[in-house]
Amino acid sequence: MYAASLLSRFMNSPTKRHIGVARRVLRYVQGTLSYGIEYVRNQSATLVGFCDADWADSEDDSRSTSGYAFSFGS
Structure with missing residues (x-):
C-alpha cells in the first residue's frame, strides 16, 4: 500500500523509472x-493501531508522508 501511495504522487508526469517501479x-x-x-x-x-506522519521532509517532492500499521490478534 505504501508503494502504491508513493507512486500515485507521480501520476501526472511519470518517468520510465516510475513505470518500472509500478x-x-x-x-x-x-x-x-x-x-x-x-x-x-x-x-x-x-x-x-499506530500512525506516523512526516511533513514535507521528502526530498523528491516536499509532500507529507504518512503511514499506518495495525495488528489484530497476535
Whole structure:
C-alpha cells in the first residue's frame, strides 16, 4: 500500500523509472494474492493501531508522508 501511495504522487508526469517501479509493485501483488489472514474462533483478539506522519521532509517532492500499521490478534 505504501508503494502504491508513493507512486500515485507521480501520476501526472511519470518517468520510465516510475513505470518500472509500478511494474515491480504489480509483480509483487500478483505473487502474494494467495496470502491471507487467519481468524480463530473463541480466541481473544485485540486491534492495535499506530500512525506516523512526516511533513514535507521528502526530498523528491516536499509532500507529507504518512503511514499506518495495525495488528489484530497476535
